Amino acid sequence: MVWEGGKALFAIPAYKLPHVHEIFGDFLREGAGGERWAWIMAQNAGYTALESLVGFFLGGSAGFALAVLFAHSRLLERGFLPYVIASQTVPILAIAPMVVVWLGTGWVSKAVIAAYLTFFPVTINMLRGLRAVEPDALTLMRALAATPRQVFCRLRFPAALPYLFTALRISATVSVVGAIVGELPVGSRYGMGVVIINAAQYYNWRPANLWAAILVSALLGIVFYGAVGAVERRVVRWRPSPAAS
Amino acid sequence: MGPPIIDVQGVGKTFDSQAGSTEALREITLAVGPEEFVSIIGPSGCGKSTLVRIVGDLVEPSTGTVRVNGKSPRRARLDRDYGVVFQTPVLYDWRTTAENVRLPLELTGRPRADREARPSALLALVGLAAFRDHYPWQLSGGMQQRVAIARALALEPTILLMDEPFGALDEMTRERLNLELLHVWSETSATVLFVTHSIAEAVFLSTRVVVMTPRPGQVAAVVDIDLPRPRADATRTLPRFFDLVTTVRSSLRDGVRL
Numbered sequence: 001m002v003w004e005g006g007k008a009l010f011a012i013p014a015y016k017l018p019h020v021h022e023i024f025g026d027f028l029r030e031g032a033g034g035e036r037w038a039w040i041m042a043q044n045a046g047y048t049a050l051e052s053l054v055g056f057f058l059g060g061s062a063g064f065a066l067a068v069l070f071a072h073s074r075l076l077e078r079g080f081l082p083y084v085i086a087s088q089t090v091p092i093l094a095i096a097p098m099v100v101v102w103l104g105t106g107w108v109s110k111a112v113i114a115a116y117l118t119f120f121p122v123t124i125n126m127l128r129g130l131r132a133v134e135p136d137a138l139t140l141m142r143a144l145a146a147t148p149r150q151v152f153c154r155l156r157f158p159a160a161l162p163y164l165f166t167a168l169r170i171s172a173t174v175s176v177v178g179a180i181v182g183e184l185p186v187g188s189r190y191g192m193g194v195v196i197i198n199a200a201q202y203y204n205w206r207p208a209n210l211w212a213a214i215l216v217s218a219l220l221g222i223v224f225y226g227a228v229g230a231v232e233r234r235v236v237r238w239r240p241s242p243a244a245s
Numbered sequence: 246m247g248p249p250i251i252d253v254q255g256v257g258k259t260f261d262s263q264a265g266s267t268e269a270l271r272e273i274t275l276a277v278g279p280e281e282f283v284s285i286i287g288p289s290g291c292g293k294s295t296l297v298r299i300v301g302d303l304v305e306p307s308t309g310t311v312r313v314n315g316k317s318p319r320r321a322r323l324d325r326d327y328g329v330v331f332q333t334p335v336l337y338d339w340r341t342t343a344e345n346v347r348l349p350l351e352l353t354g355r356p357r358a359d360r361e362a363r364p365s366a367l368l369a370l371v372g373l374a375a376f377r378d379h380y381p382w383q384l385s386g387g388m389q390q391r392v393a394i395a396r397a398l399a400l401e402p403t404i405l406l407m408d409e410p411f412g413a414l415d416e417m418t419r420e421r422l423n424l425e426l427l428h429v430w431s432e433t434s435a436t437v438l439f440v441t442h443s444i445a446e447a448v449f450l451s452t453r454v455v456v457m458t459p460r461p462g463q464v465a466a467v468v469d470i471d472l473p474r475p476r477a478d479a480t481r482t483l484p485r486f487f488d489l490v491t492t493v494r495s496s497l498r499d500g501v502r503l
Binding site: 134142143146150158236239 | 331333340381
């Protein structure tokens with residue numbers, strides 16, 4: 001409604017903003033190979049989803065490990081955190097082609113690029129969560145003569161879980177972006193990134209195709225985000241409402 | 246009175262920071278016998294919390310020595326001789342009531358049967374048997390503090406250190422919990438060291454009240470509380486109760502002049 005209303009109101013031509021029915025119609029159109037675009041999109045989206053998933057777990061684990069390391073040692077944090085931050089200031093578009101050159105045009109390089117974007121929010125948030133423990137909660141552990149391992153497993157880690165999930169929500173969407181960016185360099189054959197590049201090249205001819213690809217990519221990110229949210233509701237059950245995070 | 250359970254000899258504490266050093270405690274000497282209930286009362290910032298934390302090996306003293314059950318406080322802590330209750334309940338949000346009470350049993354690797362049965366028994370003791378599967382946010386402040394007391398009793402400590410446990414509660418809740426605490430105490434054989442701001446609370450609960458001076462905290466007076474036991478709501482209306490409250494109050498005032 002807003003879409004079509006805006007289009008009519010400002011007289012936006014189809015090449016700038018196609019009709020909604022054109023975008024959805026694009027899914028029913030047959031591609032060069034005789035397959036419908038809905039199927040082509042689904043296959044490529046599935047490919048990107050797998051890359052994102054692997055990247056998400058890879059990056060999540062790496063981010064978690066870094067956070068635990070930094071939480072244990074201020075020295076390590078001061079030594080390495082600046083590099084972690086610097087790694088995120090370099091545009092991913094500049095790094096992606098290099099990673100593809102190093103690791104090939106298959107799914108591995110895409111997963112690594114997704115992981116590269118994913119680990120950072122996890123490290124930062126998890127580190128904060130591990131440190132955000134009430135002093136008296138630690139004093140209690142000391143009074144009970146708890147071992148460092150017990151303090152971590154029974155206090156710091158569960159206390160940090162809400163922080164971790166906040167990070168994972170961010171990482172969920174970012175991992176999809178990472179995988180798509182990883183598919184953009186020349187040589188990639190599958191994935192939403194490839195679909196987007198191709199659609200962009202033929203944009204003047206068939207604008208709805210790119211819009212459909214964007215729609216599918218966005219949907220993928222939303223599904224990832226929703227999945228993390230669903231896991232969070234199962235794990236973090238002690239909050240009065242999920243809105244607390 | 247047998248040999249002291251807690252023996253504090255000439256303990257002093259000075260906190261050093263960039264803003265300079267602050268002398269919190271000076272020359273504290275105090276002996277607490279078995280099954281005594283000793284309250285420490287004094288103005289804000291007199292170091293009474295620090296004193297309790299020194300006894301519990303949660304803070305290092307700058308001078309003097311402490312012996313607990315004939316051992317160093319550190320040894321006593323590692324032997325889990327202490328149960329500790331803070332001003333805030335310090336319950337873990339992600340654990341239910343029963344799971345919070347179970348925490349000390351998990352840390353010490355108690356047998357499974359013990360880990361299941363003891364929290365229920367302790368929650369029954371503090372009147373929260375029906376709330377074992379509730380999360381902390383579902384409980385009132387008074388209920389949370391009762392859970393904290395149950396948790397402190399989980400390992401059957403010989404010493405209970407209580408740092409203003411009812412300080413954040415309203416007067417009515419506090420009086421009810423005072424009674425409950427005495428009931429719980431009579432069921433255990435713990436020696437209690439209890440920090441409070443409230444004169445009435447100190448007199449009602451204790452066998453002895455230690456009155457402290459403003460910073461640096463020193464012992465201004467020790468008042469024996471010879472009120473009959475078991476104590477009940479009626480205790481608060483006894484003339485002797487008012488006498489003792491007056492005695493403690495004037496000791497506090499003298500302490501300020503000291």
